[in-house]
Structures are given as structure tokens and as C-alpha cells.
Amino acid sequence: MKTSQWHLKIGQSLTLTIKKMGINGEGIGYWRNHVIFVPQVLPGEIATIEITHIAPNYLRGRLIKLKKTSPHRNLQPSVLAKQVGGLELAHLLYPQQLSYKQAMLHEALRHFRPRGWQKYHIQPTIGMNDPWHYRNKAQFPIRIVNGKLICGLFKPGSHTIVDCLEMPTQGSLTLSILQRLVPLIQSFNLPIYQPESNSGILKTLVVRENPSTNQAQLTFITNSWKLPQKRALIAAIHQKIPEVISIAQNFNPGTTSLIWGTDTKILWGQSHLIETIGKIQFQLSPAAFFQLNLTQTEKLYQVVQQMLNPRPTDTIVDAYAGVGTIGLSLAAQVQTVIGSEISSAAVRDANANAELNHLTNAHYECGRTAQLYPQWLQRGLQPSAVIVDPPRTGLEPEFLQFLNQSHLSKIIYLSCNPSTWARDLRTLSQVYHIQTIQPVDMFPQTPHVESVTLLKRRRSSKQSNRNFE
Template identity: 45%
Template sequence: MAYSNNNNKRTSRPTRPPFKRRPQQSNQPTVEPTVEIGQRFPLTIKRLGINGEGIGYYKRKITFVPGALPDEVVIAEVTDIEPHYLVAKIHKVREFSPDRVTPRDQYAGLVGGFDLEHMDYQAQLDYKVDVIAQSLEKFKPRGFNKFKLLPTIGMNNPYHYRNKAQFPVRMIDDRIAVGMFKIGTHELVDLPDVATQHPATMKVMRGIRSILETLSIPIYDERADSGILKSIIVRVSEYSGEVQVTFVTISKKFPQLRALLTAIHEKLPQVTSINQNINPEKTSLIWGPETVHLDGKKYITEQINGKFFELSPRAFLQLNPKQTARLYREALEALDLTSADRLIDAYSGIGTLGIAVADKVGEVRGMDTVPEAIADANRNTKLNGITNAEYFVGEAEYLIPNWVAAGWIPDAIIVDPPRTGLDEQLRTTILDVKPKKFVYISCNPSTLARDLVDLVKIYNVEYIQSIDMFPQTARVEAIVKFTRKD
């Protein structure tokens, strides 16, 4: 494969044309192209898909080419043939995009999480706006043309932002490897450095790997389903510099634990909290159900926009602290709260959004399905001297209708759901309650577009503000500000 033009900086990039509607599909029956695995053909890349892969058409059949950029001409080699699409890899780039840059990570393209590291950063930011536009176009909610899609808020330095590294551990030959799996395989790539990780996470991860080399803790073997240590999770607080480490093991048994803890104390003093999570299942999920505190503090403390948050090992926290502060500021500005407002912080995690504004509103209620997150949220309200906020364990779609039925009517709702978006029951409740102030933080433009079809029945979308929480990846995050129609 040869597709680097060794351009660290693009020279000139033509002004990106605004998002264009794609031509309507014709109803004419199409003749299926005959194609074989390994077949090569030249392909012009038209645009990027939602996973950051290049998209071209081979004899009118949509063809996904990871790593290819719009306007490039590549020699594509077919790797997968599906009824409605083809997947191909780049054999060679014939014509390079001016947006192509050399990725900082040599293994970008080999492991997941670096979908766009080969693309100029401004072009990444433009792409993220295009993805939202494409998703909304597909669902065509009424009023689509009426709202503004604002340029993506990017980072000055779009590297070293990830505050958490969550890496499996395996033996490769006789050496311990800590890193990520090659895309579509169970083959681990040992990662000495990752340009998107906060340097402290990689320093501690590599330090622990070196310590493990001196001990004889059995490393998990996936094929035999044997060994003890499966994964290591390292999280750093941007504010305090404290590092929290969690070892994921197959059972509670942890041979040489004392020696491991002593070595961490000596060699990695920045590690202030050490924990064990037990995951006996043979699964791709990293976390198991039980977490045990092993040593040091139970929590590390993070600060966001002047408020403090104690984080237990499993607590969800956004991965990009600098952009999180910006995301919250933008979202709360869009809500435009007053001191009389009752606010719902739905899908709250550890209560970061609600706690940030509790002193500006009358009352805050929030909820999350993870009990540890809610325990953290309620502890964090006390930590910040807040007395008008309370967090509950449960589903948004169940708790909010219950609160409303009991007479607790919100003036403002902020929702920050996972990729699945809003449950239908919650959309119905929002349509019934019609809160005057409503903001939606979305990490998935497809489910956002689906939810908008319902929500625009009573709301106008004033604007959609895209914000880059994951530079170098295709992941998109956006804040939607609604205003009620009546």
C-alpha cells in the first residue's frame, strides 16, 4: 500500500463547497456489476461516510474505502462484497487530496480510533458539519431548511486530549503487549505511544507494562480463556494530575498483587487510586460487573468550569476535558436559564451539567441508569456545596413521565443520551410537557435526525452547534438549541 504523500501540512485547499443534495435514486433496475474479492479498479472518491471512510461508486454500486479522501482517485482493491455495497482497501492513491496529511501515529489505519488522522484538521471540522447535514437530509424532518448549522468548534491542539486509555493486555511471543486490536481481528498491537492520548495516560500504561515484565502475573489468553490479567484502564485528571488505574481480571484472584502495588508506588507516584474490576465473561466488553478498591484513594478529582467532581473508576466522564468545558458552556448558554427554573439534567452521568448550573436555577433533578454514576453525582453536589440538586438511578423515559405525573413540571430540559438517542416514550413526554427551554446534546447524527422528526412538531431548531470532542476520529457531537413554536 502506498498512500502517503508525506505532506504534513496541506498547501492549498480549495474552498469546500456547501453540502449538496445527492441526486435522487433512479427507479430503473440496475445491472449488478460482476466483481471478485481482490479485484482492483480505479475509483474516484466522492465524499466521506459516517465512519470517515471514502465513498465512491463502482459501476453505480456504493463502495466504501477506509482511508481514502474526497476528490482522490485511488486504485481500490475489493475486500468484501455485500448485496448493497462493496468494501475495498486502498492499493494505491493515483491523485492525492490536498487535505491529505501524514498521520502522527504509524498504526493509524491498522487499529480503530484514528479514522481521520490522515486528513487536515480544518477539513475534519468541515466534514463533521457535512455528516450532520447528510444525516438530516436523509430523514428530512419538517423545517429542515430553517435551521443554522454552525461551523464545528475545534481544538487549537487536536492531539493529546484523551484522558483515559483502556487497553487489553496479551502476550505476543514472549513479550507483554498493551494496546489495541487490529481492526476486525483479535490480534493485539503493542502501542508505545498514541498521539491522541494525554501523555500521562501513556506514561503510566507503559510504566505498568514494564513492571509487569518483572513479575509473573499470568496474562489472559483469549483462545484458551486462561490467565488472569485482561485489561488495564488508566484515567488522568487534567486538573489535579492524579492518575487512577484499574486492572481488569478474569476472577478475584490476583497473584503478586503486593509486589505490583509496591512497584507502582515506587515508580509511578502520580498513580493515586488503584482498583480491580472482575470480568469473568469471554466478551468484547472491557468492564465486568464488580469493582474492588485496592489501594490509595477511592476517587480522583477533576475540575470542570470551576466545579469539582470526584470520579470513581467506572464513572462516565467525557474523554476530552478541554472540549468538555466548552461543550458545557455552549449547552448551558443555549438553555438560557433563570433563577426560577426547574431543570432536568437527563442522562446525567456524574451530574456534571446540572451541577455546573445548579447555583443559577431554582432546582435540578437528574438521572442515569448507572448506580455508581448517581452515587458520584449526589456526592459531587455536596462536594460543591449545592443543596438544590438531586440525582436518581433510573431510565429517563420512565422517571421523567413519573415526575411530571406527580406534579413536578420542568421549565428546562437538557438531554445528553448515548448513541441510541431518545427513547420514543421520552420523546412523547417532551411533546406533552413542552418545556420552554430545551437543549439536546447528540453524539450520533443519525439518531438525532430520527428524534428531530418528532421534536420539530412543536419546536423550531434555532441552531445546531457542532463541537469536536474527538479530533482525528469520525465521531461527531452537536448541541441543538430548540425554541417552542407557540
């Protein structure tokens, strides 16, 4: 049994007072000045815990019993909260979840200390009226466990599937479709993937819903292009799950941890699912990235528009654009939108979405933003503002330098990762003033927080671009 230098053993229990919460939603307590991370506990609570992991600089534990309970505790969390990810904050009442997410942005700024960070104004987090059943897409592995067909999510840190057909953050239509689909698959006795032997065919079920039209897109992710009884299966789905208007197959062989492979084909029905944000329609191919919470996405883009305050003469760069949702939502109000995206499939979708909405002033190119942006400047592009929505890794270092050197009047930075956001602000704040920060709760019941930050060029910096005031 592993023993720490502090004479604690795995399996040993102790009483701990929880002092604060960490970036992953876990409670943090201290034993002889050493940090212990414990999920499912809250600040102010006194808990009996069991040591589960010992590392040189920290320990991890699990909750055994609460001796003192926080008044902010949700006393009736989902039973799945302790079994799968995606419900890390379900034990915390929702108003306090919103305060926690605002505090996480403060903590990231305190750690990275961009210029003037103590004076940054972080607005209260914009939340949801109903913070449940908001996810419009499910990607659930399917396996046979003890002779039973299980569809759901993995337990954290394991390959054990937990039945999640009652997952309270998933859309109701998505769950309804999966609840009818799993017995149908079982009735056809389809070969289910077995990771131990890398055999079998059906790996994962993906459902994307549009609740406003009561329609959905279904994708089978498989270990082989073979799909036994394909025609009969499609006919049965068409009859028993009429909400499904598109069935696709994605080929992802081998034991990779990635859910999607590179090749997808439509087996039946429509090639795209149509979704709407505001007044703009988007056609989504099966593998296309799209926001998972449309209620909050509309609020998010309203914040972007308010910060941008677009004018008919503006040229907007939509960096890390995905399928063009942000830029296309602004295109009718500006002169030009030009966007960058590394995924060729997303670029095709973005340009198709521009055509679908008759937006002739929006165009998207495939490539790294750090490469495309200086090319655009060399071609004479004079952007009024740049909107960046990077992945969790944040902005590319070369692009950060281009932004600091290009004399933009305004940048709007959307971020899903407080740490890389604060790190990037440390560079950008050398040239830009961080005017306001608006957190938006895109993923209730989880520790994830989206933020929108307005940066304006400091008056002391020489401005060569005056198209935007």
C-alpha cells in the same frame, strides 16, 4: 473466491475516483453505479484499490496507491492510523475534519427530514487548538503475542492486539504510566489472560488521568479475583509510578466483549480521582463514566449555558445525566436541578458530587428517564427546560412523546450520534422549532461529532408552562 453479480472478485484491483466521505470517515466511490467504501481516501482523489469485501448492495476496498492526492490530505499521519480505530480521520487536515463533521449533521437531516430541516442553522464546528493527546482515559487490553507482552488496541474486526503505547490521541500522562507499567507487569511474570482457553488473569489495563494535578487512577480488569504478588506489585507501582494515587481491581470473568464487569474493589490508595470542570469538582470512582476530552467539555458546557440562559427561578431536568456534570455545572444559577440516570453507581456519584460542591438544590434519581419524567410531572414538577444527553441509541420513544406533550418552552439536546439525533428531531420538530445547532469536536481524528441543539416550542402550540421565556 467470492464473485459479485458485477463480475468483481475479492482481491481484484481497479481505479476509483472518490466522490465523498461516509459517516465512518471512509471514502466513497462508484463502479458501474454501485457504491464502494474505502478507508483512508478523500474526495477528489483517484486511487488504485483492492476489493476486500463483496455484499449484495455495496463493496469494500483497501487503498493500494494514490494516483491523485487531495490538497486536504495530511501527508504525515500516525503509523497507527491504518492499524487501529480512533484515527479514522488522521489522514485529513484538521480544518477539513471540522467541515466534515458539520457536513455529517447536514447529511443526517437530509436523510430523516425533520420539519423545516432545510432552514436549520448549523454553526461551524468548534475545534481544538491542539487536536492531539486529548483523551484522559485509556482502556488497553494486554496479551502475550509471540512471547512479547503487548498492551494496546485491537485491529478493527479482529482480536489481534496492536501496541499502542504511542497512541497520539491519548493523554501524555496516561501513556507515560502505561509505558512504565507494562515492563513492571512483565517483571512480576503475572498470568496474562488467554482468550483462546479463557485462562490467565490480567485482561485489561485502565488508566484515567488528571493532567492538571499530575495524578491518575489505575484499574486492573481481571478474569479472577486472584492477583498474584498483589502487595509487591502495588509497592512497586507506588515507588516507580508515583502519579498513580489509586489502584483498583474489576472482576470480569469469561469471554464477554464488554471491558468492565459489575464488581470493583479498591486495592490501594484513594477511592476516587478528583477532576474539575469549570468551578465544579467531580469525584470519579474507577468505573464512572466521564467525558474523555475535558478541554472540549468545557466549551460544550459553555454552549449549553448560552443556549439555556439560566435564571434563578428555573427548574432544570438533567436527563441521562451520568455523574451529573451538566446539571451540576448549572445548579448555582438556577432554583432546582433534578436528574435521571440508569446507572446506580453514576447516580451515587452524581449525588456525592452535588454534596462535594455544596449544591443542595441538585438531586439525581436512578431509573429510565421515560419512567421518571412523568412521575416528576405527577409530583408537581414544572420544569423550565429539559437538557437531554442520551446514549448513541437516542431518546426513548415514550420520552419523546412526553416531551411533545409537556409544553416545555425549551429543550437542549446533546447528541453523539447524528442519525438518532436527526431521527428524534423528526418527532420533536412537530412541536418545537429547531433554533440553532452547534457541533463540537470532542474526538479529533475520528468521525465522531457531538452536537448541541436548541429547541423552542412553536408559538402556535398551546403553552401551559411559562416559567421559561
